Amino acid sequence: MLSDTADLVVLRVPGPLGPPDLERAARPIAVVADDETRRRIEVCHRFVLDSHAASQAIYGVTTGFGPLVGFPGRSGLADQAENTLNHLTAGHGPDLPTAVVRATLLVRLWSLARGHSGVSLSVIDALTAMLRTGFAPVVPRLGSVGASGDLIPLAHAAQALRGNGYAYFGASRMPAGDALRRAGLQPLRLDGRDALALVNGTSLTAAAAGLALASIRRSHLTAQVLSALLADILGCTLAYLSENLLTAFGHEHAAAVGREMRGLLAGAEPTGARGLQEPYSLRCGPQLLGAAGSALDYVASVIEVDLNGISDNPVFFPEQNEIAHGGNFFGQPVAFAADLLTNTTVQMGNLAERQLDLMVDPHRNSGLPPVLATIPGEQHGVQGVQLAATATVADMRRNATPAAMQSLPTNLHNQDIVPFGTQAALNALDQSRSLRWLHGALAVALRQAVHVGDRRPTAPACSAVMDRLIAEVPPIDPDRPLDLDVQHAADVLDDYARERIN
Missing domain, CATH: 1.10.275.10 (Fumarase/aspartase (N-terminal domain))
Structure with a gap:
């Protein structure tokens, strides 16, 4: 009612x-x-x-x-x-x-x-x-x-x-x-x-792209939080977050990611046991996520204009006694923006999957057990979660083909060129959900690393995020179905990002 x-x-x-x-x-x-x-x-x-x-x-x-x-x-x-x-x-x-x-x-x-x-x-x-x-x-x-x-x-x-x-x-x-x-x-x-x-x-196109953007904005912050948690739990040195280094790079969004991660890692205590340079999935995080932030700002500028414009034909102007027949219903601006949103999201998905792989590999994870199993062989930790993450990234890549230039003439060649913005926007929305799941999967692995490695995050901000995850995700000991745990972890991170952004 x-x-x-x-x-x-x-x-x-x-x-x-x-x-x-x-x-x-x-x-x-x-x-x-x-x-x-x-x-x-x-x-x-x-x-x-x-x-x-x-x-x-x-x-x-x-x-x-x-x-x-x-x-x-x-x-x-x-x-x-x-x-x-x-x-x-x-x-x-x-x-x-x-x-x-x-x-x-x-x-x-x-x-x-x-x-x-x-x-x-x-x-x-x-x-x-x-x-x-x-x-x-x-x-x-x-x-x-x-x-x-x-x-x-x-x-x-x-x-x-x-x-x-x-x-x-x-x-x-x-x-x-x-x-x-x-x-x-x-x-x-x-x-x-x-x-x-x-x-x-083009209201469906604009709405789907706008919903995707809202979710991916939160996931962008989540990616920075998870990258900081990963560095803290592994005991990494943090030279790659140097303010001088990132300022010299010249890209303001990379510098902004560096500031965010330095704040999250304030008070962290590196172990000194890691190598001089971390793998790119850690060391190049500010550069990758900074580029993503720049892309998201551009996408937002396009979508916000579209949400507040007039997509119709004809358009009427009574004050000027004008009936204007034209093409304001042609959704090319959001089509281009939505394809960029998909590309950005898939690359953040690649980052999350590689960080998960780093966490489960005993040759690179600071001595943690393989697949973070409490008793390897008798238990299998996050092995199934990693398999699902691999499948998810493959699906994201396979569906990342741009839609905005897949023009097919139709409608007796009245519509002889079309932007397929609706498909581009819905695809971006699908990708946003996959990225959210991947972040939940990585969060479950980080939470399990705390259990099997007996090392909590040392930075207060990272520790506070981990406490929220621990409250929702029990240790994997013994093995159990983890599908709901991944969803719960994704919800925790999304709520945290929503609080920070709002």
């Missing part, structure tokens, strides 16, 4: 929308549009209706869609809206996670509420009402080429809001009409340009 606004996180449109807001949309939230915003939406809607009444050509209102733009559309606006969704409800594949779908509709609401898409206020009110509940449309993963907006996924979402197809209410999947009733929502009624405005934007 509808929730009281006082109980919910409140977002005010058209204020700035960022990746953390997308994560909040996984649960019921309140979106509030002020009177001026509602006035602009109504003025633009009236402009579209008046332009139509004056027989002005408007794509998707007076015309067919895509390559059929040269043919007249249906004479009735409600019928035209119906036809918009019917021919696009053609997706397939697994259901997208409800958190992704709800974030997508938040992004679409943000674009429509700018008052340049010509939608009726009823669409805005329906989206805000939905976001206050546990309702989420069932949206299949495959269908969008990210060029004329995320047409097919958004058509499925709009159909569910009308009571067609399927939806989730909470964790339960059911016919959309039943989910609407359980949520206390009325089926959405569409007229004029409402249907096309709902589907004609």
Whole structure:
């Protein structure tokens, strides 16, 4: 049922929308549009209706869609809206996670509420009402080429809001009409340009990329924490974190990683038993993670613009009496950024897997037993965890092929070049989950190293993080299934990073 606004996180449109807001949309939230915003939406809607009444050509209102733009559309606006969704409800594949779908509709609401898409206020009110509940449309993963907006996924979402197809209410999947009733929502009624405005934007692309970025930002900090823990537990010398060294490198993000790791390792007591130079998975951590930080900043700059822009066609400017037909629904900026996000994430995954390998190797781990087994042979420590980590990294690499230049002409060559930004963004989101798991796997190994090596971290900050891990992950003695331990460790690290970043 509808929730009281006082109980919910409140977002005010058209204020700035960022990746953390997308994560909040996984649960019921309140979106509030002020009177001026509602006035602009109504003025633009009236402009579209008046332009139509004056027989002005408007794509998707007076015309067919895509390559059929040269043919007249249906004479009735409600019928035209119906036809918009019917021919696009053609997706397939697994259901997208409800958190992704709800974030997508938040992004679409943000674009429509700018008052340049010509939608009726009823669409805005329906989206805000939905976001206050546990309702989420069932949206299949495959269908969008990210060029004329995320047409097919958004058509499925709009159909569910009308009571067609399927939806989730909470964790339960059911016919959309039943989910609407359980949520206390009325089926959405569409007229004029409402249907096309709902589907004609890259909102799924932006939402998936934004969610991926929010997670990977935390994983980037987690990678620095785990690298510090590893160095402390092994008793490494810390010359590779020298402020002079990293300043001389000239890359500010590498210097920032060095500062973070020096803070984490303040008070650490190296054993003096390690070699002069550590393997690259330790020694080059600031350079690798610094480059990752630089990439994440660029990705964030692109995604934040996209989240707060208008992805639609046409775009209406009532004050200038202008109807601008163009290509703001072409998702190339986020496509490029999402591919970079994937590359960055996979390299951080490579780092975590190599650090795990270092920890389990008795020839390189400062004398700890092989695979960190308490009694090697009788027990097998993190052997299974390492195997799963190897499989995970292989999967990440295999799925790291860039999507943003895989253009295939379609739609009778109307869409003769496309960016596949939706696939790029969803791939980045998949990679973010794999990286999170790899960090959990490395954390379980570090926790086990404390058990078998009888050496706790010596730096107070590292020791505090280890205490949090120890509270959630018992020692592996004897062997036991470790799948849930890896998840719990990943949660501990994610919570720590969230606290630090927020």
